[in-house]
Amino acid sequence: MSKIYVVGIGPGACEQMTIRAVKVLERCDVIVGYTVYVDLIREHFAGKEFLTTPMTREVQRCEMAFAEATKGKTVAMICSGDAGVYGMSGLMLEIGAAYPQIEVEVVSGVTAATAGAAVLGAPLNHDFAVISLSDLLTPWETIERRLLCAAAADFAVVLYNPSSKKRQDYLKKACDLMLRYKSSETICGIVSHIGRDGEDMQLYTLEELRDIPVDMFTTVFIGNSRTKVMNGKMVTPRGYQI
Numbered sequence: 001m002s003k004i005y006v007v008g009i010g011p012g013a014c015e016q017m018t019i020r021a022v023k024v025l026e027r028c029d030v031i032v033g034y035t036v037y038v039d040l041i042r043e044h045f046a047g048k049e050f051l052t053t054p055m056t057r058e059v060q061r062c063e064m065a066f067a068e069a070t071k072g073k074t075v076a077m078i079c080s081g082d083a084g085v086y087g088m089s090g091l092m093l094e095i096g097a098a099y100p101q102i103e104v105e106v107v108s109g110v111t112a113a114t115a116g117a118a119v120l121g122a123p124l125n126h127d128f129a130v131i132s133l134s135d136l137l138t139p140w141e142t143i144e145r146r147l148l149c150a151a152a153a154d155f156a157v158v159l160y161n162p163s164s165k166k167r168q169d170y171l172k173k174a175c176d177l178m179l180r181y182k183s184s185e186t187i188c189g190i191v192s193h194i195g196r197d198g199e200d201m202q203l204y205t206l207e208e209l210r211d212i213p214v215d216m217f218t219t220v221f222i223g224n225s226r227t228k229v230m231n232g233k234m235v236t237p238r239g240y241q242i
Contacts, residue, residue: 002069002102006089008082008109009037011195014044016115021107025076032065033078040196041078058088062095069102081111086132086160113158116191116219119201121233123189123221127155128236133170134161147174151181156227156236159220163213171220175210178222182206187223189234194219203234 005024010016025031025045031038035052042050051068053061065077079087089106096104117124129150135143150157157178162171178186184207191201192215204212206222214220227236 002072002074004065004069004075004077004092004096004102004104005107006077006079006083006087006092006104007107008084008087008111009041009078009080010110011081011112011115012040012193013195014041016110016195017041018107018109021109024107025078027074028076029073030065030068030075031078032061032068032075034061034080037078037080058091059095062088062092065092066095066099066102070099079109081115082109083107085111085113085130112160112191112194112219116158116194116201116221119191119194119199120189120203120221121230121235123223123227123234123236124156124158125236125238126224126226128158128224129153129155130158130160132160133167133174134164135167135170144177147177148180151178154181154224156224157222159222161216162218162220164216171212171214172210175206175222179206179210182222183225186225187227187229187234189221189223190214190218191221192218203229203232 007021007024009021030049032051035054038050038052051064065075069075077088077092083089083106092104113130131146133143159174186206188204188206188209189201193199223236
């Protein structure tokens with residue numbers, strides 16, 4: 001049976017990939033992915049056949065992977081971070097229903113929430129929610145409802161896709177929604193270019209965060225009511241008695 005692996009390659013640098021992901025990519029014939037992600041790993045897997053598509057061509061990318069697999073090749077569809085967290089695993093399994101002769105296996109990776117949390121310290125050491133601010137596939141009304149519910153429940157919150165050229169004020173909108181339930185002094189952090197050249201982190205209050213410019217290479221962390229700064233690190237206590 002032909003096989004496609006859907007592989008999470010982590011936040012960027014090759015050393016942040018899992019050992020299993022590396023071994024899978026080494027034994028694949030073809031690696032398919034978004035152009036930017038393929039460029040991150042191309043030099044480490046010389047001799048492989050690479051197929052790419054630009055952003056918004058996700059369905060076409062999946063179909064390319066299945067087309068190669070039908071030729072008897074072992075294929076990897078790569079995703080940034082984890083393949084199942086805003087990745088391609090769901091779409092690959094949906095499209096794969098039409099290809100019962102091809103096995104699809106998901107290989108997990110390190111998502112920006114956990115990789116970025118390590119840079120900041122320990123902001124996700126208790127219950128947390130992950131919400132994307134991109135309304136390309138999800139109506140803003142749904143995103144707004146999720147933000148309000150997460151804030152009301154006092155979750156620490158990770159925001160993916162906080163801004164873009166068309167959504168420059170979305171982080172401010174999200175902060176304003178969360179300020180309905182969270183204190184303006186809630187500790188927050190941002191990490192940009194996680195696992196790549198230029199990685200950087202900054203800490204803010206929620207009130208300060210609403211006016212901070214961010215982009216699609218930034219992941220935002222909003223603490224819960226117990227989150228604090230300790231020795232320059234963002235820490236959400238688990239509740240242990242010290």
